[in-house]
Amino acid sequence: MPGRQAPPGDDELYLTVGAYVVPQLLYVAARLGLADLLAAGPMALEDMSEQTGAHPATLVRVLRALASVGVFVRGRDGRWRMTRAAEPLLDDHPRSRRAAILFAGHEQHLAWGAVMHTVASGKPAFDYAFGHSLHRHLATDEAAMATAEALRARRAARRDPAVVAALDLAGARSIVDVGGGGGELLIALLSQRPGVRGVVVEAPHVAGRTRARLQALGWGERCEVVVADARERLPAGHDVYLLAEVVHCYDDDDASRILRNCRGRRVVVVERVLPAGGRAAADRLADLHMLVMYGGRERTRREYAELFAAAGLRLRRVTPTASWVSLLEGAPRVAR
Ligand SMILES: C[S@@+](CC[C@H](N)C(=O)[O-])C[C@H]1O[C@@H](n2cnc3c(N)ncnc32)[C@H](O)[C@@H]1O
Known part of the structure; x- marks a missing residue:
């Protein structure tokens, strides 16, 4: 006890x-x-x-x-x-921390209670415990969605100043934030770059709220919200494709499918990068947590390089930030 x-x-x-x-x-x-x-x-x-x-x-x-x-x-x-x-x-x-406590006490607690399902199958225990995926759960349960949204916004507020400080967007005219949530990171980036336009790509149950939020905050003109499943398609031809804590929700197949759909000059993945051979409990537990909740994973730099390569991208540089995430920047191996 x-x-x-x-x-x-x-x-x-x-x-x-x-x-x-x-x-x-x-x-x-x-x-x-x-x-x-x-x-x-x-x-x-x-x-x-x-x-x-x-x-x-x-x-x-x-x-x-x-x-x-x-x-x-x-x-x-x-x-x-x-x-x-x-x-x-x-x-x-x-x-x-009310949202985090609510989410931990219900969604995470029940999912982890079914962890043996993950251990036996390699599949997310969440889906087994709830009968459907976490994305579907949020799409069908208003209260859970509001909790997840509050939790995500708080996380973004702690993380984004460090991301904004580390991300060099020189020359970019348009940014697509894939799985951009409420658009917080995009707003933080665009507010420092007057001529740049933004697109948030989101699932249908998030997109409506994001659109309303951007309009209410006066960003409706410069930021478009597009409903799409990033595994299927993404708007093409933009300069920068940003993916903040989205790739780790997916296994390698779906993650590389998403990266392959990023058809622009630069792709920036914002994620925790596991140190090679690392033993830190925070990293190891975060990795398993992504599997139990989503069927995803955390990755090392080398694993990201392999993921980028599978999607036709070259990992050009990894920039640490003052937060828990790093910026993994890729470019197409051949122009596409
Ligand atoms: C963990 S949240 C991160 C949100 C935001 N990027 C941030 O860092 O605050 C993941 C977001 O990606 C969206 N998402 C996940 N898979 C997606 C997909 N296949 N297509 C579009 N959006 C997706 C989810 O709806 C969710 O809002």
Whole structure:
């Protein structure tokens, strides 16, 4: 159990097997919106239970368990209060991790619970657990889509300043952001380059939201949104094709199909690059996570070079950024 002291002689690694309990309790708190309730002021259990619809005698046990790890506290008057450790549960807060907690507690938790399916088949456990792919799940479940969107936007906000600083777009007149999500990275790039036009290519369930967002932010004129499956086709003839954390969602066959469809002068893949022979837990776990959730993978520089070659591209350079991703830049081996 997390927080448990290792008894002398006990195996520290073994203690991690109970590490699912606190994340699931945080999931309950995030799902019920407990932090947002308490942010408005201390509350009695009965009121919290009425507002959330939770079973009162169970809710108090959940609150006590959360309080035991510093999340929420019960005052002398018996009412429950916020703590600093509970701030990441808030929906709208600079330290909010609510979307990540929701996604981890449901989509990731259920997918990883079926990990043996992946081990036996090499296929994503997510599809086995949910009966369809994660992309389809997001296309059919509004709440899950909103959570994934918030999670992705936060990740982009942490990553994009480093990508913008490292990416040389000299001479580019048009950029296609393949799987460009809400268009955050494209906006960040175009806002520094007045004459350049942009295209976001997205799946249908994302594209409508992206189009509305770009229009609301005043980017509708310079940024087009195209609905397409990048494995099938992409708009041709643009200068730069950008793929930020998209390629790692796919196995080599689909990934090279996508890269082959990038018919322009430059292709820039924005991804974590695994060090050759690396042993870092963050890299190894991220790689397996992509397999369990999507059937994808993280890759070394050499694996990217092979992937580029399979798509008719030459990997010209790899530029690290100040974030976890590097820029892998390719160009067609022969003009196409
Ligand atoms: C992990 S998100 C990354 C989004 C964005 N590039 C970013 O870095 O914030 C992957 C995005 O790629 C889109 N995507 C994945 N496969 C795609 C495909 N085959 N065709 C078009 N879009 C795709 C998904 O809808 C999703 O928005």
